[in-house]
Amino acid sequence: MPEKKQTKGLLKLPVLAMRGMVLFPQMVLHFEVGRDKSVFALNEAMNNGRTLFLTSQKDVRDDDPGPSALYDVGVVAEIKQIIKTSGHLRVLVEGQFRARMREVTGDDSFIEAMIEDYPTNTRVPSAKTLEALIRMVKGLFEEYAMMAPRMAKELVFAAMTSEDPVFLSEYIAANMPIHMESKQMVLEESSISKRLRLLIKILEDENEILSIEHDIHERVRSQIDTNQRDYYLREQIKAISSELGEESEQSEVYEYHNKIEKLRLEGEVPEKLHKEADRLLKLPPSSHEASVIKTYLDTCLELPWSKCTKERADIAPAKRQLDKDHYGMEKVKDRILESIAVRKLAPDIKGQILCLAGPPGVGKTSIAKSVAKAMNRKYVRMSFGGMRDESDIRGHRKTYIGSMPGRIITAMRQAGTCNPLMLLDEVDKLGRDFRGDPSAALLEVLDSEQNNAFRDHYIELPYDLSQVLFIATANDLSAVPRPLLDRMEVITLSSYTRDEKLNIAKKHLVPKQLKRHGLKRGDLTIAHGALLSLIDHYTRESGVRGLEREIAALCRKAAKTIAAGESDKVTITAANITEYRGAHKYKLDELEENDETGLANGLAWTAVGGEMMAV
Secondary structure, three states: OHHHHHOOOEEEEEEEEEOOOOOOOOOEEEEEEOOHHHHHHHHHHHHOOOEEEEEEEOOOOOOOOOHHHEOOEEEEEEEEEEEEOOOOEEEEEEEEEEEEEEEEEOOOOOEEEEEEEOOOEOOOOOHHHHHHHHHHHHHHHHHHHHHOOOOOHHHHHHHHOOOOHHHHHHHHHHHOOOOHHHHHHHHHOOEHHHHHHHHHHHHHHHHHHHHHHHHHHHHHHHHOOOOOHHHHHHHHHHHHHHHHOOOOHHHHHHHHHHHHHHOOOOOHHHHHHHHHHHHHHHOOOOOHHHHHHHHHHHHHHHOOOOOOOOOOOOHHHHHHHHHHHOOOOHHHHHHHHHHHHHHHHOOOOOOOEEEEEOOOOOOHHHHHHHHHHHOOOOEEEEEOOOOOOOHHHHOOOOOOOOOOOOHHHHHHHHHOOOOOEEEEEOHHHOOOEOOEOHHHHHHHHOOOOOHHHEEOOOOOOEEOOOOOEEEEEEOOHHHOOHHHHHOOEEEEOOOOOHHHHHHHHHHHHHHHHHHHOOOOOOOEEEOHHHHHHHHHHHOOOOOOHHHHHHHHHHHHHHHHHHHOOOOOOEEEOOOOHHHHHOOOOOOOOOOOOOOOOOOOEEEEEOOOOEEEEEO
């Protein structure tokens, strides 16, 4: 290292870009390295004398700075220590001498450049001028140290006892918490007299800022009593805000009051919200209670108290929408069209709560989406599978840590309107334990005589749910509590017949899976017999979920064949379906042609359909 430091020619060194930091000669600095270019530069330096060139990047937000994004003037440093941490390298370096980049070389892995020594010009007009500048710098730094918080005495002592102007300017600039650009200006200045004058200007600006901060503290301290610490903190924030020209804490409270007035509500709701906003004004902003009140007010103000979507109560468009989305289900469609017709004649009618009951896969959830689309209502879904806590429905008291509204109020907040279609999915899967019975909390929600003033434990205000269209789904009605079942009109969805499954597959499942797998209509042809074979021999279910999976499997086989270039199109028939799906999984019942002694035919009913049993 000594011979490199004293060399007046050019040095070829790896360049490491520092983000937001400036290193000065004879100073020790430790920092973390994580970027790939920086790691490669470190490795190159360790292999060649432990020396590298450190300079700052102009934009701290640049994650991959090039040579043009770096300052030309920096410091040649020696690596003292490298410690590996989780995902980073912690490096300790010591600045050797000031230098400047002349010519950039190297590859894309890291930056390498030709570096030349860039010494400081210590010539001054006169010794007295230099002495005056040094005294001014020391005086201003001493004033800064008296006002600056947490300034170490050792730093002040080292600066005040030094008479070397180069060391003094670099030492003070390195140990002051000023902007990186200001430090770089000090480092780049070669004339010692100009450097000292620049440092004097920086110190004067910093002292003026600290003086303003001190005046703010004094102004606040003169306004309060020493025993009122909380009041002191509030006044301090107010004085700082006024000095910066920012709005005070009162403006936030006034904003809450304006939002409450814009809701145009009557009764206890606006009174309660105004009271909570007034409480916020009396609390310190940093207190836990203030954050609780703010969260509570934000939640209440985001609820759709009176915002509704315009409902479409026309039977013809609704019928077209339902027929487009679902095949069959005539009983269900008729009941929904009846509800729409009644709402057209009597828009104020309430209390229509439907329960779609049937085996899995028959389209209970999807038909609720179609109803919401047909009636122009927002659609929100709540799944009750495995719910055991009553607080999931009614929410928690806002005094508890981590409290939040219940699922009903959260769904209304998500919908953004007061008249959505809310799907209560799997109500037969509700559980109960020592924390309460969620089904009991649903009794008020699904009672048209009570839900116009539903009270969630979190908001503690009556909320009108009477305009919500509730549709529940269940697989097993025997698992639904009797009081809850009594509040709903049950519509039973039976399992699909063979012909219904065939038509659903043709009109809905096959086009859907072709689009999902990136296939066009001509790429894959599934014959009529192939679909029947899938229904009869590969699925045995009440709905069509298994059938859709089988069709998806055929689409994957076809996509693989077309992508591999084996064929331009694939045709699947009943004759070759075993090549794609293997042997038949199920066999149809076969009747005995001749009577046999001791053998009788029995009939059985299942959710999948009728069965013949030989007894």
